[in-house]
Amino acid sequence: xxxxxxxxxxxxxxxxxxxxxxxxxxxxxxxxxxxxxxxxxxxxxxxxxxxxxxxxxxxxxxxxxxxxxxxxxxxxxxxxxxxxxxxxxxxxxxxxxxxxxxxxxxxxxxxxxxxxxxxxxxxxxxxxxxxxxxxxxxxxxxxxxxxxxxxxxxxxxxxxxxxxxxxxxxxxxxxxxxxxxxxxxxxxxxxxxxxxxxxxxxxxxxxxxxxxxxxxxxxxxxxxxxxxxxxxxxxxxxxxxxxxxxxxxxxxxxxxxxxxxxxxxxxxxxxxxxxxxxxxxxxxxxxxxxxxxxxxxxxxxxxxxxxxxxxxxxxxxxxxxxxxxxxxxxxxxxxxxxxxxxxxxxxxxxxxxxxxxxxxxxxxxxxxxxxxxxxxxxxxxxxxxxxxxxxxxxxxxxxxxxxxxxxxxxxxxxxxxxxxxxxxxxxxxxxxxxxxxxxxxxxxxxxxxxxxxxxxxxxxxxxxxxxxxxxxxxxxxxxxxxxxxxxxxxxxxxxxx
Amino acid sequence: xxxxxxxxxxxxxxxxxxxxxxxxxxxxxxxxxxxxxxxxxxxxxxxxxxxxxxxxxxxxxxxxxxxxxxxxxxxxxxxxxxxxxxxxxxxxxxxxxxxxxxxxxxxxxxxxxxxxxxxxxxxxxxxxxxxxxxxxxxxxxxxxxxxxxxxxxxxxxxxxxxxxxxxxxxxxxxxxxxxxxxxxxxxxxxxxxxxxxxxxxxxxxxxxxxxxxxxxxxxxxxxxxxxxxxxxxxxxxxxxxxxxxxxxxx
Numbered sequence: 001x002x003x004x005x006x007x008x009x010x011x012x013x014x015x016x017x018x019x020x021x022x023x024x025x026x027x028x029x030x031x032x033x034x035x036x037x038x039x040x041x042x043x044x045x046x047x048x049x050x051x052x053x054x055x056x057x058x059x060x061x062x063x064x065x066x067x068x069x070x071x072x073x074x075x076x077x078x079x080x081x082x083x084x085x086x087x088x089x090x091x092x093x094x095x096x097x098x099x100x101x102x103x104x105x106x107x108x109x110x111x112x113x114x115x116x117x118x119x120x121x122x123x124x125x126x127x128x129x130x131x132x133x134x135x136x137x138x139x140x141x142x143x144x145x146x147x148x149x150x151x152x153x154x155x156x157x158x159x160x161x162x163x164x165x166x167x168x169x170x171x172x173x174x175x176x177x178x179x180x181x182x183x184x185x186x187x188x189x190x191x192x193x194x195x196x197x198x199x200x201x202x203x204x205x206x207x208x209x210x211x212x213x214x215x216x217x218x219x220x221x222x223x224x225x226x227x228x229x230x231x232x233x234x235x236x237x238x239x240x241x242x243x244x245x246x247x248x249x250x251x252x253x254x255x256x257x258x259x260x261x262x263x264x265x266x267x268x269x270x271x272x273x274x275x276x277x278x279x280x281x282x283x284x285x286x287x288x289x290x291x292x293x294x295x296x297x298x299x300x301x302x303x304x305x306x307x308x309x310x311x312x313x314x315x316x317x318x319x320x321x322x323x324x325x326x327x328x329x330x331x332x333x334x335x336x337x338x339x340x341x342x343x344x345x346x347x348x349x350x351x352x353x354x355x356x357x358x359x360x361x362x363x364x365x366x367x368x369x370x371x372x373x374x375x376x377x378x379x380x381x382x383x384x385x386x387x388x389x390x391x392x393x394x395x396x397x398x399x400x401x402x403x404x405x406x407x408x409x410x411x412x413x414x415x416x417x418x419x420x421x422x423x424x425x426x427x428x429x430x431x432x433x434x435x436x437x438x439x440x441x442x443x444x445x446x447x448x449x450x451x452x453x454x455x456x457x458x459x460x461x462x463x464x465x466x467x468x469x470x471x472x473x474x475x476x477x478x479x480x481x482x483x484x485x486x487x488x489x490x491x492x493x494x495x496x497x
Numbered sequence: 498x499x500x501x502x503x504x505x506x507x508x509x510x511x512x513x514x515x516x517x518x519x520x521x522x523x524x525x526x527x528x529x530x531x532x533x534x535x536x537x538x539x540x541x542x543x544x545x546x547x548x549x550x551x552x553x554x555x556x557x558x559x560x561x562x563x564x565x566x567x568x569x570x571x572x573x574x575x576x577x578x579x580x581x582x583x584x585x586x587x588x589x590x591x592x593x594x595x596x597x598x599x600x601x602x603x604x605x606x607x608x609x610x611x612x613x614x615x616x617x618x619x620x621x622x623x624x625x626x627x628x629x630x631x632x633x634x635x636x637x638x639x640x641x642x643x644x645x646x647x648x649x650x651x652x653x654x655x656x657x658x659x660x661x662x663x664x665x666x667x668x669x670x671x672x673x674x675x676x677x678x679x680x681x682x683x684x685x686x687x688x689x690x691x692x693x694x695x696x697x698x699x700x701x702x703x704x705x706x707x708x709x710x711x712x713x714x715x716x717x718x719x720x721x722x723x724x725x726x727x728x729x730x731x732x733x734x735x736x737x738x739x740x741x742x743x744x745x746x747x
Contacts, residue, residue, distance in 0.1 A: 344679055381670070407542040428535075478506055478507075481508055483508065488512060
């Protein structure tokens with residue numbers, strides 16, 4: 001294991017491991033998703049339902065805006081003191097009988113967890129729903145070592161049995177409806193009742209029977225953490241089903257993989273986040289199960305506790321003053337549910353386990369923007385995500401920042417500028433001088449030659465060449481008028497100012 | 498501030514803004530040096546190329562008492578991006594000047610309702626109209642119901658509600674080209690809602706979003722027009738709808 005230097009930014013998340021990079025650009029993957037009628041209906045229905053629930057429960061709290069401000073301030077404070085708080089967390093976990101491991105990246109984290117499981121002699125583990133372990137591709141790494149990892153969150157189970165990938169942070173099987181889930185269970189669940197219907201209760205009961213056997217036999221559990229409290233060394237998981245609670249209490253050994261940004265300074269700070277998170281994520285006033293554990297309690301719960309602290313590009317994000325706010329994210333997924341792009345494309349189009357607006361700012365920062373170059377552009381900058389974020393992450397401004405990073409990266413890595421870069425430079429050159437700007441306007445009037453229509457029909461431009469053809473696939477453009485506003489002003493008002 | 502888009506493609510929006518403000522008794526000045534605020538460059542990732550445009554814009558508008566633009570997104574750029582671009586390149590003097598200009602820059606409905614204190618501008622527009630709150634006027638400037646208050650006072654105008662009004666139309670500047678398919682999917686839903694409202698006219702405070710919605714409606718020959726808020730507010734019983742007589746001949 002290598003040394004982790006606190007306060008020094010580490011490398012980006014390594015290639016070839018984990019799930020932070022897609023194999024296609026966003027526009028290509030989105031184009032395919034847009035053609036999937038079933039997918040679009042499933043996601044539109046689900047996001048609309050959660051959106052409405054969230055608005056209802058958020059409106060109940062008169063101090064919601066103050067809570068958001070508090071959440072934002074706490075996260076900013078935590079990031080400013082991250083090194084010392086992490087050391088404090090480590091001391092507290094160790095004092096209470098746990099073990100702490102530092103993982104610089106996905107490769108190290110997977111190796112640590114694999115080694116820990118092997119040391120117990122187990123060949124299977126049960127898993128609590130966790131984004132961090134999806135991010136590093138832990139299940140695949142364990143499988144390579146001959147260890148079976150069983151997902152126990154219902155939606156993660158559906159994804160795992162369907163040989164599929166999660167498409168939402170909170171509701172990983174949001175792209176599936178109950179008919180599809182029934183089919184997956186009938187096909188993949190060994191002991192399933194062949195008469196299974198698609199009634200939600202019947203499907204849930206089938207999963208329950210399937211999982212109960214795993215809970216009772218597994219000796220090792222692996223979890224993520226929603227929070228780690230530096231003051232007390234407490235780790236916490238927030239969930240709806242109770243399956244996480246089973247994993248966190250029944251097995252002998254518990255291994256928790258936590259991103260280093262999940263820290264809060266004190267126990268009292270949870271007061272803020274445990275109000276913000278359930279209302280923003282599931283639209284509930286309170287989540288059904290909140291489990292917290294501080295080290296090991298003799299005779300009660302797991303007797304061996306390991307905490308793996310994961311960097312995997314996070315210290316690199318922390319070093320960027322314009323981008324570090326992405327680390328404030330509490331993984332509620334409110335931004336996904338309100339995003340008009342996510343609502344239409346679903347999560348797989350983003351290529352990363354972190355989809356939607358937060359994914360579009362987090363994934364490129366974790367990997368380096370060159371590996372997720374199309375994600376910062378997967379947004380209209382409509383701002384709905386910023387409005388919904390419980391810790392007020394200014395996602396639109398960060399997208400704009402990352403777009404700038406992307407073009408700068410391209411400019412420095414290639415000597416040949418892109419057509420877009422040339423166009424932008426030319427536009428800037430023309431528009432910083434009023435005379436050149438007027439000349440460019442006159443040129444744009446050549447667009448009148450492209451106009452179609454006639455015989456009484458309104459004239460319009462229906463086809464444009466090159467980069468601009470993306471516009472005219474579905475939209476007309478007006479014909480540039482015979483005289484611009486400034487021509488009119490000059491003609492009518494003359495030469496003042 | 499006419500905005501480069503309205504200047505080049507929608508001069509009637511600029512003419513309407515001038516006519517409206519003069520009718521209300523104000524002097525309108527058009528600094529001829531103005532070009533583009535640089536928003537497209539910033540939002541597409543070219544802040545280096547945006548910097549000279551920010552510098553130029555700040556110099557051109559530095560002397561005005563009040564700056565008004567018929568665009569939520571251009572005013573949003575002036576207010577929320579100009580100083581930040583200057584700071585990124587270490588020009589703190591420019592950043593301070595940009596903030597100073599931004600504090601006197603208003604979107605049209607803000608100027609009318611907040612600064613001038615009017616909601617009835619004496620307009621007449623006998624059509625069924627629905628209003629699309631553009632994302633940047635709604636969420637960046639937070640103009641709230643100011644445009645609706647202005648529209649409700651227009652004689653002859655029947656205002657009908659736009660379902661899912663606050664959803665983005667899918668324009669997003671270069672998003673419409675880079676992510677054309679997703680943009681079109683969003684536009685399809687917006688057009689569906691406009692058509693289901695039974696309106697003859699869809700209005701908004703941004704020529705860019707109207708170019709998008711109007712471009713889609715035009716492609717479908719939907720028979721619904723996209724008309725800028727300024728053009729509605731400038732229309733009167735006497736003058737009718739604004740149009741440049743020279744355009745008709747062209």
